[in-house]
Amino acid sequence: MFNIEKIRADFPALKQLINGQPLVYLDSAATTQKPLSVISATEQFYARNNANVHRGRHTLSEQATHAYEQARQTVANYFNINANELVWTKGATEAINLVANGLTEQLDNDSTIIISALEHHANIVPWQQLAKRTGAKLLALPLQKNGCFDVQACVEFISQHKPSVLAITHASNALGNITDLDPILHAAKRHDAITLVDGAQAALHLQPNLPQLGCDFYVFSAHKMLGPTGLGGLYGRYNRLNSLAVYQTGGEMIETVTLAKTIFRQAPAKFEAGTPNIAAVIAFAAAIDYLTSLNKTNVYTHEQIIFNYAAEKLQAIAGITVYSNLENNIGTLCFNYKDEHPFDIATLLDGYGIAVRSGHHCAQPLMQHLGINGSVRASFAFYNNHSDVDLFIAALQNCLELLD
Amino acid sequence: MFNIEKIRADFPALKQLINGQPLVYLDSAATTQKPLSVISATEQFYARNNANVHRGRHTLSEQATHAYEQARQTVANYFNINANELVWTKGATEAINLVANGLTEQLDNDSTIIISALEHHANIVPWQQLAKRTGAKLLALPLQKNGCFDVQACVEFISQHKPSVLAITHASNALGNITDLDPILHAAKRHDAITLVDGAQAALHLQPNLPQLGCDFYVFSAHKMLGPTGLGGLYGRYNRLNSLAVYQTGGEMIETVTLAKTIFRQAPAKFEAGTPNIAAVIAFAAAIDYLTSLNKTNVYTHEQIIFNYAAEKLQAIAGITVYSNLENNIGTLCFNYKDEHPFDIATLLDGYGIAVRSGHHCAQPLMQHLGINGSVRASFAFYNNHSDVDLFIAALQNCLELLD
Amino acid sequence: MIKTFKEIALSLESSPSWQQKYREIMLLGKQLPAMPAVLKTSDALVPGCESKVWLYLDFDLEENCLVIIGDSDTRIVKGLLAIILSLYNGLTPEQAINTDAFAQFNHLGLIQHLSPSRGNGIKAMVERIQTMAEQKN
């Protein structure tokens, strides 16, 4: 059974008043709240086991190393991958940069890179830079007017342009729309494209089985998955991963150094220069343990119930335009009210203790595609409940009255 | 007054038993222990203020943004620099990589980069890579046999080779030796070299006044300064900093994005792609607050007393070779015993609860220079006391007996 | 009719709720005269804000006073802008230097809007005005 009140009690930040009213946190797409087990794993590490990893013969260092490498296994299990196919980065953004940088030598001005206008800037700009460095062409997949992929057209587009690289999001951070990846990745594979899936938004909600998904690379951020800030991950099919050029250089990632020449280690080590974010890695394993202790189906079902409940109530308000696709969605509502500026709506909602986001959501090309400057975004996670929705809708109605 | 027992009480990790004996932590050069205020700042953030920064109109996000930017000011004050001259990175290693990468367009095969054999791998390999990319020459400053710089020879070497870039450590991580930077940086400046100082080891012990030091760039890691893992910083004189090419790209660091073209922000924002390590930044400010709450002179004096006490006792043991320069040292003792392997000594010391490091300390060129494969390293911080030294020396003597 | 700062303060102070306060602020924004499109240059745009905020600063040499024109595409920021204008418009540089927007916003219970973390550009605006006042003084 899914006991939502018991779960909410695990998240201390949810139990607070904002402007004198109970916090309604609808900004999980920006960053999720953290369960107690994550907070205390961090605390325990610093208060007891704190030491640097990999190079110490003393007990603290061995304990830290052990916990650190165990954590890699825990997270690898979550995605059903091998621990040596998982590289720690500082976030999804760095993970994409690592791949885009590491492919420089593998592309030239005959190559094509395909992305989409739906992407977060983190999955656009590194590819623009790669295209600039190599002379490769950068193209965007066809999107329908509403921001949904036209899957059939995408497949044809891929067959036509035969990309060397395809980078695409698993779920849109602005809209919450889940991408129908299967046919798109299949088409890319038929042309031997290297595929990267941006899982920053989806990794929490969809608990993806990566070998089954079949992409070459998958990136995520711990802070969007109940984990700490400053940590992300890159999954890469081992050979693809190991074939990337080194990214940052320094300690930990080298085998031997002389002033004349350096020999690097094999993946994942070769991509992990410098002291890692040890505390965050260990706390992230606690987050994944927490997540897997919950029944995956129950979590997803609850999220969808809350999302659908909110979507229905939101759509019933006259003057509201919803941009999200409500069919296949991780739980994000992207909307505007008449011609009102999203900034005003978000600011007024904050007066009621409702935390939503406004703006372009780091997805300016999508905003341009939708013909808007920005939107309000309410994003849900499994720790939201019906009361959150009720408070949100009631507050929103009050705000809209203020504006009218 | 400097009350060492009161200070030790602020560091919970110091109060534990290892193998049934009180922990003697002599591995602060690898990573320092954390005061309670840092641990609780982290906890408070996650339990209460957790939100993403910069793009939220709601109270939590504003509080987080405010604390985050305040922290930048706090750390900038510590180094006597402007907040906009401080870039957050994931560590000293990333900071050096950021600079080395950002200088690519500014060098060519007529350029010379000067480093030294004393450097940590993090301050060697990124420059090797830069030399490889640009065709620049990579040279090393003259070192005396004992690993100390021959300052007069260095100055001449610089005048002779007129480097475009000079990268040098403020203090050696293997030996603890403090570099006599003034004449070296002056010489570099006379030839308009861009100068980077690796402060990973020195930033805690020497609390450097960076404008006075006069380098263009200075890098450090929070975890070696009482702060959390996964965070570091890059100071850059504003014009020099802003003239570096962008490094990672993605959210936060852009002004506008279209699929065709991206416009980047100005420094420091342009170097901070993606969600930052918010919790770590805020906790690091707590670390700096803790550090500045102690009297700088008293801290340094205490460290030197403990260091000298340990150095004296260590040198008195027959068969011990000390490689560190004891005159100008941040508090690190690098040594070997006869032909014994440092691994054996460190492993046996661990039985007594003594945490030291063994190996090449990510400084293989220095080890080659000293003609050794590795060493034992005992590194001190202001939270060590006389009893730590006594326990260390007594345990060491027992270990050496076991080996003889 | 543009209200004086005194009048604004009075009506904000007598607002029975935060909602009413915001209503007043937005009303002030509505009453702000439109900014001529030619003045909405990229130089006038305050950078780094979610809302678009334009600020045109000029100096009337004859009258020795600041001329400030501003606009925003959001109602709340435009209202806050109106308060800033009521504080500074037409002041001599010396008077402007002696006007403490922070203290006044604090007094009105609006200090949080002057935080740079709000991303609304109000703080940047005050700084621009103060810089000009100092240059002209």
Next chain:
Amino acid sequence: MIKTFKEIALSLESSPSWQQKYREIMLLGKQLPAMPAVLKTSDALVPGCESKVWLYLDFDLEENCLVIIGDSDTRIVKGLLAIILSLYNGLTPEQAINTDAFAQFNHLGLIQHLSPSRGNGIKAMVERIQTMAEQKN
């Protein structure tokens, strides 16, 4: 004289202190026959260890048994290596597969030395031996 694993276990169990245990281990290392220099190839070197550890694995077809030769530049790892050799040397592949070094090290109170985080290569060594045993079985 090379001790059998039984003899080793006996002397380690009767060690009155951890110091004595390490003394025994280092003694075992000393008694290990030197590894011929020609066998110390880069292939034989176990990667990623702070100490240098060499492992030479061969298979005696006639006797159907594993031939293991090893060395290390540190005393402690060399001693641990001697224990591993005493466990596996001369076993048939089947016997080797049925030998659980983890259980034995645990029994001897040395399990922490089999942690990969020790960086001593002992665990990697056991894995190499087991892999060969499975291939030859």
